[in-house]
Amino acid sequence: MPEWLAVLVGGTLGGMGRLALGNLVGRRLGSHLPWGTLAVNVSGALAMGLLAAALGLPGDPLGEVTPSTTWALLGAGLLGGYTTVSSFSLQTLSLWQQGRATAAAGYVSATLLAGLAALALGAWLGGGLP
Amino acid sequence: MSAWRGYAVVGLGSGLGSLSRHQLGVWLATPGFPWATLAVNLLGSALIALFAAWAAHREHGRVARWQPFLVAGFCGGFTTFSLFGLETLALMGQGRAAAALGYVALSLVAWLGAAWAGDHAGRRQAARRP
Numbered sequence: 001m002p003e004w005l006a007v008l009v010g011g012t013l014g015g016m017g018r019l020a021l022g023n024l025v026g027r028r029l030g031s032h033l034p035w036g037t038l039a040v041n042v043s044g045a046l047a048m049g050l051l052a053a054a055l056g057l058p059g060d061p062l063g064e065v066t067p068s069t070t071w072a073l074l075g076a077g078l079l080g081g082y083t084t085v086s087s088f089s090l091q092t093l094s095l096w097q098q099g100r101a102t103a104a105a106g107y108v109s110a111t112l113l114a115g116l117a118a119l120a121l122g123a124w125l126g127g128g129l130p
Numbered sequence: 131m132s133a134w135r136g137y138a139v140v141g142l143g144s145g146l147g148s149l150s151r152h153q154l155g156v157w158l159a160t161p162g163f164p165w166a167t168l169a170v171n172l173l174g175s176a177l178i179a180l181f182a183a184w185a186a187h188r189e190h191g192r193v194a195r196w197q198p199f200l201v202a203g204f205c206g207g208f209t210t211f212s213l214f215g216l217e218t219l220a221l222m223g224q225g226r227a228a229a230a231l232g233y234v235a236l237s238l239v240a241w242l243g244a245a246w247a248g249d250h251a252g253r254r255q256a257a258r259r260p
Binding site for chain 1: 140148171175201202205208210212213215216223246
């Protein structure tokens with residue numbers, strides 16, 4: 001499979017998964033706080049940790065990317081497209097504009113702390129980053 | 131819009147967003163610091179706020195009709211939290227704690243600043259044009 005197609009397919013499935021989990025969590029917990037996006041980003045970070053431990057860092061995520069169809073499909077495509085920053089930014093701005101500064105700060109802290117912790121946990125469970 | 135059509139539209143937008151992110155990453159590859167992901171997340175945060183502000187002012191306009199494709203689809207798939215997290219962890223793993231911390235702080239300012247600017251621009255433009 002060419003790399004571009006792997007990213008396209010992975011990103012399509014990732015976006016559908018994000019919509020599905022976001023809707024499910026939103027129905028259960030309501031839309032008072034953006035729980036859906038938080039759940040998506042934390043679960044995606046956990047999976048990304050596992051994936052990076054299994055595949056090794058994608059070449060080097062900070063530089064030259066070695067071509068690998070598996071990474072293109074699952075990393076750049078599926079998990080890259082599943083998780084999102086744009087919704088996070090918009091939701092934080094919206095909480096702030098509603099005068100809910102504490103909720104905005106809590107949402108930012110929860111996303112960063114839980115997201116990075118989940119990624120580290122995933123990498124650790126997968127045997128550590130190479 | 132039926133549920134399946136909604137998933138298809140968001141999925142396609144997300145796939146195209148992911149592909150755009152991946153391609154920008156190839157073009158902007160900078161060894162040492164993840165500028166490409168920072169740029170993508172900044173751009174996506176500005177775009178989502180711009181679209182949302184525009185669609186809120188013009189509920190029957192083109193942007194409002196295309197909102198699932200543009201917002202949950204394209205912007206959602208274009209931006210990525212999991213790769214941001216992985217890059218942060220990789221910087222830590224290289225013993226570059228200051229760079230990791232700087233990346234997180236810079237990203238947060240860039241994401242939220244871009245969303246604010248996009249929202250501002252969207253409101254102004256939507257109010258100005260007839």
